[in-house]
Structure formats: C-alpha cells, structure tokens
Amino acid sequence: MHQEQCTTLTVLDNVPFGTVSGENLFFALRIERPEWADWQPGQFVMLRPEGWALDMMWARPFSICRVSKRDLVIFFQVVGRGTKRLATLKTGDKVVLWGPLGTPFAVEDKTPTLLLAGGIGIAPLVAYAQKHPQPWNLHMEFGHRMPLNCYPFESINERITAANHHERSPEDLAHFLDLIETSIAEYAESDGLVLACGPTPFLKAVQAFAAKHNARCQLSLENRMACGVGACLGCVTKTTEKMTAKGVAAGRAQACEHGPVFWADQIILDEE
Amino acid sequence: MSTNVTLPGSTGLQFKNPILTASGTFGYGVEFAPYGDLTTLGGIVVKGLSLEPRAGNPMPRIAETPCGMLNAVGLQNSGVENFITEKLPKLPTEQLPVIANIYACDPAEFGELTAVLAAEEGIAAIEVNISCPNVQEGGILFGQDPQQAARVTEAVKKAAGVKPVIIKLSPNVTDITTIAKAVEGAGANVISCINTLSGMGVDIRKRKPLIANVIGGLSGPAIKPVALRCTYQVCKAVSIPVIGMGGIASAEDVLEFILVGAHAVQVGTANFLRPDFSFRLVKELEELMEQMNITDLEEYRGSLQL
Numbered sequence: 160m161h162q163e164q165c166t167t168l169t170v171l172d173n174v175p176f177g178t179v180s181g182e183n184l185f186f187a188l189r190i191e192r193p194e195w196a197d198w199q200p201g202q203f204v205m206l207r208p209e210g211w212a213l214d215m216m217w218a219r220p221f222s223i224c225r226v227s228k229r230d231l232v233i234f235f236q237v238v239g240r241g242t243k244r245l246a247t248l249k250t251g252d253k254v255v256l257w258g259p260l261g262t263p264f265a266v267e268d269k270t271p272t273l274l275l276a277g278g279i280g281i282a283p284l285v286a287y288a289q290k291h292p293q294p295w296n297l298h299m300e301f302g303h304r305m306p307l308n309c310y311p312f313e314s315i316n317e318r319i320t321a322a323n324h325h326e327r328s329p330e331d332l333a334h335f336l337d338l339i340e341t342s343i344a345e346y347a348e349s350d351g352l353v354l355a356c357g358p359t360p361f362l363k364a365v366q367a368f369a370a371k372h373n374a375r376c377q378l379s380l381e382n383r384m385a386c387g388v389g390a391c392l393g394c395v396t397k398t399t400e401k402m403t404a405k406g407v408a409a410g411r412a413q414a415c416e417h418g419p420v421f422w423a424d425q426i427i428l429d430e431e
Numbered sequence: 432m433s434t435n436v437t438l439p440g441s442t443g444l445q446f447k448n449p450i451l452t453a454s455g456t457f458g459y460g461v462e463f464a465p466y467g468d469l470t471t472l473g474g475i476v477v478k479g480l481s482l483e484p485r486a487g488n489p490m491p492r493i494a495e496t497p498c499g500m501l502n503a504v505g506l507q508n509s510g511v512e513n514f515i516t517e518k519l520p521k522l523p524t525e526q527l528p529v530i531a532n533i534y535a536c537d538p539a540e541f542g543e544l545t546a547v548l549a550a551e552e553g554i555a556a557i558e559v560n561i562s563c564p565n566v567q568e569g570g571i572l573f574g575q576d577p578q579q580a581a582r583v584t585e586a587v588k589k590a591a592g593v594k595p596v597i598i599k600l601s602p603n604v605t606d607i608t609t610i611a612k613a614v615e616g617a618g619a620n621v622i623s624c625i626n627t628l629s630g631m632g633v634d635i636r637k638r639k640p641l642i643a644n645v646i647g648g649l650s651g652p653a654i655k656p657v658a659l660r661c662t663y664q665v666c667k668a669v670s671i672p673v674i675g676m677g678g679i680a681s682a683e684d685v686l687e688f689i690l691v692g693a694h695a696v697q698v699g700t701a702n703f704l705r706p707d708f709s710f711r712l713v714k715e716l717e718e719l720m721e722q723m724n725i726t727d728l729e730e731y732r733g734s735l736q737l
Contacts, residue, residue: 392492430643
C-alpha cells in the first residue's frame with residue numbers, strides 16, 4: 160500500500176552545525192512532523208520551499224535523519240544552489256514535502272551490523288541507530304573531512320558505539336579505508352550486515368571490500384533526482400544480474416524507488 | 432461552467448478538462464496515484480514506449496537550469512509488451528483517457544508498435560514522438576523533414592485502425608508549420624507541440640557537460656514563449672486540433688495556450704514541482720475561469736485579438 164503524501168509543512172527551526180572557515184555549511188532543518196503512518200530508516204523525503212520561484216524547479220531529496228512525535232529532522236550540507244538557498248530557511252517558513260519515499264535499509268534485530276558513514280552520509284544512519292530495536296548490535300565507523308561538530312555525531316554516540324576518523328590528509332583516508340576493510344572482513348566472517356552511506360568514491364571502496372570478503376552489504380546512493388517518485392528516470396543506477404526487484408528492466412533501476420538503499424552486489428557504480 | 436473538451440473531427444477524443452500530463456514527466460500514471468485522483472485529469476500521456484526494452488543513456492541524464500531542466504534520458508523503457516501486461520491494467524482507463532507515446536527508429540517499426548497498441552481497448556490515442564533519428568535514412572530526424580514526418584504519420588495511421596493519432600512536433604526546425612501541414616496531409620488526427628528544445632549546459636570547474644549525452648532537451652517555463660509561439664503558428668496553419676505544451680506551470684499558462692488556439696494542453700516539467708501539481712492545476716483552472724467569467728472554453732479558444 161502506498162502511504163506517501165505531499166503536504167505543506169512549517170519549518171520549526173534551521174540550526175547550523177559547526178562552522179567551516181567561519182561559514183555555516185551544515186544545518187539541521189527541523190520541520191513539523193508530517194502525518195505519516197510509518198517510516199523506515201534509509202527512506203527519504205523530497206522537499207521544496209513553498210517560497211521558491213520557478214527559477215529552481217526541482218525539490219531536493221534528503222534522507223530522513225530523525226523523526227519524533229513533534230518533528231522531522233533532515234540534515235544537510237551546503238553543496239550547491241539548492242542547499243545554499245535552503246540554508247536561508249527560517250522558523251515559520253513553509254515547505255512542500257513528499258514522502259517517506261524509497262526502499263529502506265535492511266533491519267536484522269540480532270545481526271551484528273556495521274554502519275559505515277562518510278561525511279553527510281551519516282544522516283540516514285542516525286535514523287537507523289535511533290529506530291533499531293537492539294542498538295547494542297550496531298557499531299559505526301564515521302569518516303569525515305570537516306570538523307566533527309559539523310555532523311550529528313554526538314547524538315548517535317549516545318545510542319551505539321561509534322568511532323570517528325577525521326581525514327585531514329590522503330594518509331588519513333588510506334588509514335580509514337584499511338580500517339573499514341578489516342572491519343568488513345570481520346563482519347563478513349560472522350555473517351554480519353554492513354550498511355554504508357557517503358560520497359560515491361567511498362561507496363565504491365566499500366562495495367569492492369564487500370565483494371572481496373563476501374560481506375552482505377547495502378549502499379545508500381545520493382543520486383540527482385527531479386521527481387522522487389520513479390517518473391523522471393534521472394536518478395537511475397546500473398544494475399547487475401543479481402538485481403531481483405520487480406519492475407526493474409533494461410539494466411537500470413531508479414534510486415528513488417528501488418533505492419536509495421541497494422544491495423551492493425546488485426548495482427554498478429561506474430557512472431556515478 | 433464546463434471544462435469539457437471535445438476534439439473536433441473524427442477522433443472521438445473527449446477530455447473532462449484540457450489538462451493532460453506530458454510524456455516522460457508522469458511515468459505510467461501509477462507513480463502519481465498516491466498524490467491525487469487520476470480520473471480527475473483530462474488525460475495522461477505515458478512515458479515513451481518502444482517495441483523492445485531500451486536501457487537509455489548513461490548518467491548523469493538530467494540537470495536543473497534556470498526555470499527549467501535539461502534531460503537526455505534516452506527513452507529508457509521496459510518495452511511495449513511490459514507496458515501492456517504490467518502497467519496498463521493498473522490504470523483506470525474507463526474514466527481516464529490514456530494516451531500511449533511511441534518511439535521507433537524507422538517507419539516500419541512505428542507501424543509495428545502502433546499495431547500492438549491499437550489492439551488495446553484501454554488506449555485512447557497514440558502520440559508519436561517524431562523527434563528521433565531515422566536510422567534507415569542516415570539518422571535524419573523524422574521531425575525535421577516534412578517528407579519523413581509524413582512517412583511516419585502514414586505508417587502509424589495505417590496501423591492505428593480507429594485509434595486517433597497525435598503527432599508530437601519538435602520545435603528544433605526552421606519552420607514548424609511546414610512539418611505541421613505535412614503531418615496533417617498524411618492523415619494525423621491531432622498535433623501536439625512542442626517537444627523539448629535542443630540545449631546543453633557545462634560545468635566550468637570540472638570542464639564537463641552537465642549531462643553525459645552532452646546535448647539534451649530543454650523543458651520548463653524557460654521555453655514557454657517558444658512553445659506558445661509554435662502553438663500559435665501551428666493552430667493557424669492547420670485545421671486539425673492542437674494540444675499545446677511547453678513550460679506550463681499555472682492556470683494562467685493553460686489559458687494562454689487555449690487563447691492562441693490549442694484545444695488542450697499537456698503539463699510536463701511542472702509535475703516535478705510537486706507530485707500533486709496537475710491535480711491541483713485542474714482545480715485552479717476552474718477557479719480562474721470562474722474569476723474571469725469564462726463559461727465555455729471553446730468560446731475562449733483562439734480568441735486572441737490582434
């Protein structure tokens with residue numbers, strides 16, 4: 160059953176997190192809670208401020224970071240025209256929002272689950288840790304380039320064990336990748352689950368390690384989207400013969416519908 | 432007040448209002464069913480169908496541009512058979528005119544594809560995308576040559592039986608009226624215009640094109656004046672009904688196209704503003720007509736005073 164809705168909601172606040180060279184680039188946007196029956200970590204929403212003129216037509220996709228009885232929080236980084244303008248949203252502004260959309264992360268209560276987050280990719284994994292019924296089975300490795308206080312890391316640390324790795328140099332990155340390969344190998348041995356979200360080079364590395372060590376692994380993609388509902392075909396990813404989702408044809412699957420979370424062995428990331 | 436639209440001539444096409452959704456922007460309709468009642472729309476034109484499944488172009492395929500977007504999706508679709516068995520049965524075809532948009536590489540293939548769709552009761556009409564290369568004629572675009580456009584129209588008409596045939600014109604031509612007259616002469620029942628304008632975008636820092644195909648189709652409000660001009664010219668040039676489109680994003684925009692002579696319109700890129708856009712537009716058009724004391728769209732249609 161479909162339960163997506165498109166509604167106009169009020170911004171409660173838009174709080175900057177940390178600073179980068181004196182600039183606010185990271186924000187926790189808190190919106191009044193939509194009337195959703197349910198949602199799952201890994202799912203996302205499409206969001207477009209009501210005040211936007213036609214010069215910027217698309218809504219923007221954001222992973223659900225937190226949902227409480229009162230609010231919905233999405234976490235974003237200023238990376239382009241859209242997010243730059245979203246940073247100016249203020250309390251009381253209205254946004255048009257539709258969701259929850261997409262295929263969520265797998266949840267296996269009793270399975271040791273490794274969460275791998277790269278930068279802003281931490282957002283859906285915060286939701287994952289928040290909603291998991293047995294959080295003591297979760298552990299996170301978080302790699303980031305900007306200062307730690309730019310990210311919602313502390314909140315996750317309250318619920319699960321998590322380690323952060325500040326990448327200041329290529330050596331730091333190499334060290335982080337070594338570490339996650341070792342971790343992925345360990346989780347593969349105990350038939351654990353590996354879930355990753357972050358920039359594409361990071362996801363490609365995770366995907367390669369998962370294949371090498373035969374780990375069960377899911378990746379959450381951050382593809383450019385226009386509609387969020389499967390129609391525009393702008394967010395597709397190439398699929399392998401292991402892709403089993405119904406309705407996927409011609410070797411390509413929409414990240415908005417069949418993702419954003421995919422099993423790592425079902426997709427090919429050579430175009431992203 | 433009536434928003435009813437009946438296309439003149441032998442088409443038998445009737446829409447409860449002039450607002451249809453454009454091919455490629457509304458999926459197969461079912462994607463938008465959670466956001467509104469499909470049967471309140473004038474009609475839907477489904478994502479372009481080909482005889483065989485097509486993988487489409489590499490990524491990135493879309494880019495946002497000022498007041499619009501570029502796309503080069505490359506007509507990814509799972510093929511006509513899959514559409515008929517998987518998608519069409521999910522649509523309320525008795526209360527909603529469902530128009531199949533088709534794409535092929537030569538006239539014979541167009542005919543074959545049409546024959547498959549003509550046998551389907553749930554298909555109200557066939558819209559032909561002629562903005563594609565004819566592989567048999569050195570890749571010349573059907574839609575850019577009056578003879579080629581006429582040849583496709585004839586092939587489709589021959590296979591369509593009683594189904595009305597809508598030819599969708601490309602604006603990327605020197606004189607759109609010559610193509611319009613050619614397809615009318617070849618038996619087209621309806622013309623829809625315009626398809627996207629050819630365009631491109633680049634990233635000056637990465638020194639890369641914005642979309643992998645380099646050149647794509649521009650759509651959205653940025654192209655509305657071009658679309659309106661084309662619709663106006665085509666309406667004057669032919670006597671068959673015209674469905675106008677290109678950048679429609681408000682009820683006022685709908686009336687602009689009707690004022691220059693269009694019988695109906697299609698909403699495209701604006702469906703990405705929000706998934707319930709077209710459903711809301713139907714209501715907004717009624718409100719605007721009431722406000723402007725328009726009781727009969729047919730009376731208003733083409734009443735532009737020069």
